[in-house]
Amino acid sequence: MTYDVNIDGKNYRLELERVDGRWACRVDGRAVEIDAVLARRDVLSILIDGKAYEIKRERTAVDMHLWVGSVRYAAQLRDPRSLRSRVTADDGKGPRKLLAPMPGKIVRVLVAESAEVEAGQGIVVVEAMKMQNEIKSPKKGVVRKLVAAEGAAVNAGDVLAVVE
Amino acid sequence: MFKKILIANRGEIAVRVIRACREMGIQSVAVYSDVDRAALHVRKADEAYHLGPAAAAESYLNIPKILAAAKRSGADAIHPGYGFLSENPRFAHACAEAGVKFIGPTAAAMEMMGSKTRARQHMQSAGVPFVPGTSRGVESVDEAARVAEKVGYPVMLKAAAGGGGKGMRLVHSADQLGSALDGAQSEAQRSFGDSEVYIEKAILNPRHIEMQVLADEHGNTVYLGERECSIQRRHQKVLEESPSPIVDAEMRRRMGEVAVRVAQAAGYTNAGTIEFLVDQQKNFYFLEMNTRLQVEHPVTELTTGLDLVHLQIRIAAGEKLPFRQEDVLLRGHAIECRIYAEDPDNHYFPSPGKITLLLLPSGPGIRRDSGMYEGWTVPIDYDPLLAKLIGYGTDREQAAARLVRALNEYFVGGIKTNISLFRRILNDAEFRAGKLDTGYLDRLLARPGVDAPRDEHAAQVAAIAAGVFAVLDPGTGARAEANGTGAEAVSNWKRAGRIEALQ
Numbered sequence: 001m002t003y004d005v006n007i008d009g010k011n012y013r014l015e016l017e018r019v020d021g022r023w024a025c026r027v028d029g030r031a032v033e034i035d036a037v038l039a040r041r042d043v044l045s046i047l048i049d050g051k052a053y054e055i056k057r058e059r060t061a062v063d064m065h066l067w068v069g070s071v072r073y074a075a076q077l078r079d080p081r082s083l084r085s086r087v088t089a090d091d092g093k094g095p096r097k098l099l100a101p102m103p104g105k106i107v108r109v110l111v112a113e114s115a116e117v118e119a120g121q122g123i124v125v126v127e128a129m130k131m132q133n134e135i136k137s138p139k140k141g142v143v144r145k146l147v148a149a150e151g152a153a154v155n156a157g158d159v160l161a162v163v164e
Numbered sequence: 165m166f167k168k169i170l171i172a173n174r175g176e177i178a179v180r181v182i183r184a185c186r187e188m189g190i191q192s193v194a195v196y197s198d199v200d201r202a203a204l205h206v207r208k209a210d211e212a213y214h215l216g217p218a219a220a221a222e223s224y225l226n227i228p229k230i231l232a233a234a235k236r237s238g239a240d241a242i243h244p245g246y247g248f249l250s251e252n253p254r255f256a257h258a259c260a261e262a263g264v265k266f267i268g269p270t271a272a273a274m275e276m277m278g279s280k281t282r283a284r285q286h287m288q289s290a291g292v293p294f295v296p297g298t299s300r301g302v303e304s305v306d307e308a309a310r311v312a313e314k315v316g317y318p319v320m321l322k323a324a325a326g327g328g329g330k331g332m333r334l335v336h337s338a339d340q341l342g343s344a345l346d347g348a349q350s351e352a353q354r355s356f357g358d359s360e361v362y363i364e365k366a367i368l369n370p371r372h373i374e375m376q377v378l379a380d381e382h383g384n385t386v387y388l389g390e391r392e393c394s395i396q397r398r399h400q401k402v403l404e405e406s407p408s409p410i411v412d413a414e415m416r417r418r419m420g421e422v423a424v425r426v427a428q429a430a431g432y433t434n435a436g437t438i439e440f441l442v443d444q445q446k447n448f449y450f451l452e453m454n455t456r457l458q459v460e461h462p463v464t465e466l467t468t469g470l471d472l473v474h475l476q477i478r479i480a481a482g483e484k485l486p487f488r489q490e491d492v493l494l495r496g497h498a499i500e501c502r503i504y505a506e507d508p509d510n511h512y513f514p515s516p517g518k519i520t521l522l523l524l525p526s527g528p529g530i531r532r533d534s535g536m537y538e539g540w541t542v543p544i545d546y547d548p549l550l551a552k553l554i555g556y557g558t559d560r561e562q563a564a565a566r567l568v569r570a571l572n573e574y575f576v577g578g579i580k581t582n583i584s585l586f587r588r589i590l591n592d593a594e595f596r597a598g599k600l601d602t603g604y605l606d607r608l609l610a611r612p613g614v615d616a617p618r619d620e621h622a623a624q625v626a627a628i629a630a631g632v633f634a635v636l637d638p639g640t641g642a643r644a645e646a647n648g649t650g651a652e653a654v655s656n657w658k659r660a661g662r663i664e665a666l667q
Contacts, residue, residue, distance in 0.1 A: 003634065005627040008618070012627040016635060023632075027624055034628060042521045042577060044629055054523065055629040057637075058577040066626045066633075070572050071618055071624040077634055078233045103516055126543040129514030130506070131214050152661060156517050 003133040006076040049055075062099055062157055079130060095139045095164040104128030113146040122146045124160050137163050165481050166190055166241040166265070170234045171205065172255075173245030174224060176551055178205035178537035181243045184473035193231060193237045197223035199543040204535050211237050218545040224248045227255050229464070231262050241265040241480060243473075247547065250456040253278065267480040269455050273430045277453040281362055283326040283430075287450055290429035292422055295441060295449040297364035305342045308363055312341060315365040321345060323327070323352035324360035330397040331355060334366055367449070371602040372396065374454075375423035376464045379433045379476055379484045387420030388468050389494050391460055393439075394600040395589065397512070401591055402582075402605060404460035406467045407501040409560065409598025410446065419448055422454075426453060435461075435476050459502065459552070461666040462531060466498035466556045491605050498558040499567055499590075505548040507580035516542040521577030525570035529556040529563065542579055550581065564590045588613065 003014045015026040025034045035047040044055040056067040066075045108125040111117060122134040123143065137143075145162040154160065168191040169567040171178045178194060185192040194209035199218040213233040215223040223229070225248055234242055242264055244250035259266035268274075278284050279481040284299040301324055302308045303642060312319045312335065321344055333344040343360065353359040371394045371428025379385040392408035393401045411419070423438040430453070437458050461472045470492075479485070505549045505578040506512040522538035534551035536542065542550065553574060554568030563643035568590050571583055589595050592608060 001631070001635065002633045005467070005630045007623045007626045010623060012624065014627055014631040016631045018635070025625065025628060025631075029380075032408050032628065034632075036632045036636065041637060042633075044521070044632060044636070046625065046629055046632065048625060048628065053625055053629070054627070055633075056523070057575060057629075057633055058521065064630075066629055067575070068622045068625050068629070070584070070620055072584075073618075073623060075626060075630045077630050101510075102514070102544075103541075127518050129546070129548050133510075133512050133513050 002080060004078045004080050007073050009074075011144045016132065019093075044105075062101060067144060095144060095162050096141075097159050098123055098135060098161040099133070100126055100156055100160055102126065102128050102133070104133075104154045106148045106150055106152045106154060106160075108131060109146065109148055109150055110134075111143055111146075113143055115143045117141065117143055123163075126154065126160075135160060139163055167388050168193060168211075169241045169243055169267070169477070170195065170230070170237060170239035170264075171209070171243050171245065172224065172230050173248055173250075174200055174203060174205055174535070174546065175549060176533050177245040179208055179535055181473055182208045182580070184471065184477065184585050187471075188474060188475070188477060191256055193233065195224070195233050197545075199545055200218045202536055202540060204540070205408075213237060215350075218543065220248065220546070227252075227258050231258060231264070231477050234262065234264050239264060241267055241477070243267040243476070244456065246456050246459055247308045263327060263638075265480050266475050268428075268434050269432050269436065273432045274455045276430050276457050278578055279324055280322065280326065281360065283452065284362075284450075286371065286429055287426055290325075290425045292450045293448065295364040295367060295451075298362045301360035301362050302345070305345055308341055308345050309338060311363045312338065315363070318366040318368070320364045320366040321348040322364060323348065323356060323358070325356035325358040326352060326360055331361065336597065341488040359373050367441050367443045369444065369603055370394075371408070371410070371601050372401075372439065372451075373411065373419070373442050373448065374437045374439045374458075374462070374641070375419050376458075376472075377427045377432070377436050377438060378472070378479070379427050379436070379656065380479045381433050382484050384485045384488075385424045385427050386433070386485060386487070386489045387423050388470065388472075388492055390416060390419060390436075391463055392600065393460065394602050395595075396602055397605050397609075399473075401460065401502065403462055403499065403501055403586065404499065405563075406463040407494060407497065409591060409600070410442075415446060417588060422448075422450070426450065433478050435472055445522065459549070460500050460646075462533060462552060463498040463500050466531065466554060467494045467496055467497065468492060469528075477626050489563075493564060496556055498554055498556045499560075499563050500552050500585040501567065501571070501581075502549055502555045503551045503574075503576070504582045505542050505554060505579050506582050507552050508582055508584050509580070512543075512585075514548045515580035516544045516548070517579045518542075518665055519576060519578045521575065523573065523575035525553065525573035527566075527570065527573075529566040530554070530570045533554065550576070553586075561596075564596070570587050 001016045005012045005014050009038040017024040023034050025032045037045045046053045058065045066073050104126040107127045110122045117137045119140045121137045124135050141163045144164040148160040165321040169182045182192040192209045194206045194212040194214050215229045227589045231336040249255040251269035256266045256271040318336045321333040331348050333348045335344045348361045349359040373388050376388040391404050391406045393404045395403040440448040442448045505515050507515045512519050518541045531554040536550045555563045557563035
């Protein structure tokens with residue numbers, strides 16, 4: 001199994017095989033001796049060259065993070081053999097969805113459909129726990145779909161708008 | 165003693181009070197709103213009654229609904245917790261009318277302490293030290309200018325009905341006074357429906373230190389030591405400790421005696437807290453009295469060995485304080501961290517949602533008062549306090565070290581929490597040296613984070629772990645889409661195929 005792993009913006013080519021319950025692991029072509037046990041869902045005990053790590057995995061609706069000790073790393077994992085993950089790599093082109101980062105209530109919609117927006121421009125305001133958060137456009141473009149309506153309740157990961 | 169107590173609150177404090185009831189052989193009654201049916205306090209109580217919609221006005225702040233639940237359950241007392249109705253004299257009064265004992269002070273004592281100017285007028289006769297200023301609202305800019313001249317700039321304008329920083333203005337010189345007074349008065353009117361504003365000499369970089377008192381209904385009042393609460397953000401406490409790093413036995417006795425005088429002057433009963441501002445020369449000034457149990461009461465419990473909720477209940481039931489002032493002994497050091505559902509990487513914006521993973525700390529010197537559990541969804545409707553983690557040790561250094569250790573064991577997944585903030589505070593050199601004031605946290609946060617080292621080796625460990633997770637625990641819908649990146653969920657077919665290929 002080969003993965004392209006991105007940790008905090010840096011890429012690693014990871015090769016993992018499991019033979020007779022033992023792991024063979026190569027990071028960017030270099031062999032690393034590891035042992036791994038899944039302690040419970042989302043918690044991994046890994047031994048690497050005798051050093052012990054407890055790794056926690058955290059997945060929200062919009063991203064994945066791995067905790068090594070008390071340090072949190074943004075992680076992305078891709079299978080290079082998968083055609084779709086190559087095609088959909090983030091190249092800044094094509095339509096991009098604006099997702100609610102947290103559950104809350106839409107208190108304001110700041111632009112109209114078909115409006116031209118700059119990258120970073122506020123599109124909607126979501127309120128949660130008495131605080132308001134502006135959700136900004138991920139790119140410069142035109143607001144094609146505006147799903148969000150003022151007063152509506154949203155869950156984390158809900159599509160609010162599409163910018164093309 | 166009471167047979168059944170209704171807890172008019174939610175979250176960790178409701179659980180805390182339910183636990184005390186259990187320990188004392190008293191039946192407990194929870195109340196809940198639409199979004200709190202699955203909340204921990206409902207699971208822990210003996211009985212639970214629905215109040216209404218999520219909005220606090222229709223549930224936890226609704227006096228008729230709460231009294232109806234008390235009547236239906238046959239509760240003979242109500243514990244209000246903190247926040248919500250805990251400092252509302254109308255509620256205390258309504259409880260008395262309904263023949264249910266309110267576990268707290270009388271409505272009259274609450275009313276006196278509820279207005280800062282009225283409290284000040286009463287306390288002056290009790291010989292309580294105040295920040296120099298006016299004890300009633302100023303009528304005009306001229307009067308404000310005369311007072312400001314007398315006490316000396318900088319001065320602070322404060323709303324009489326205020327709290328939480330609303331209607332407050334710091335004024336450095338006479339030419340700023342007029343517009344600041346206008347601003348404070350209109351903000352006070354908007355926020356509290358009362359435009360009364362008074363003037364105090366501004367104490368720059370003060371400490372915020374408070375004294376716990378306990379008074380029975382037979383005229384006995386004691387103080388239980390101070391809590392240092394200077395670490396605040398947006399006027400909200402974040403970390404508290406007892407004892408304060410700067411208070412010695414003599415200063416504690418003086419503050420404690422003032423606190424007892426304040427409580428007695430107000431005819432105060434049950435648990436209360438007198439807040440003081442302390443300047444750099446260690447002069448302390450009365451700020452206000454909180455007429456309820458405080459969020460941070462556990463640090464006092466750990467250093468005194470007393471259970472404040474047990475004592476609140478016993479006092480409300482008419483018992484005498486079971487000890488005298490000279491029996492109160494402080495031992496060791498305790499520090500509390502308020503674990504909030506908020507995102508440290510996004511201006512500490514609230515982060516409600518489902519808790520997908522919860523790993524709990526334990527071991528020597530660790531107490532955890534929590535209202536959350538794995539699988540629970542933190543609602544968007546209330547204060548983001550999830551839990552309190554309290555470290556106790558022989559001395560301050562050990563308490564801090566235990567907390568850092570426990571914070572490293574604590575893991576809340578699925579939502580963001582401020583756990584990393586406490587690691588930062590507890591490892592900070594100024595904190596370790598006890599150099600605190602109410603501006604401390606803003607200064608710390610203005611500095612670039614010097615978090616644990618993000619070395620190449622640990623990043624590589626993360627990369628390996630990402631792959632191993634994908635093999636051993638692909639999870640459901642491996643990844644949802646991120647803003648802009650259209651990565652799709654791994655199909656079950658593909659996942660099954662991969663696992664087989666690896667066997």
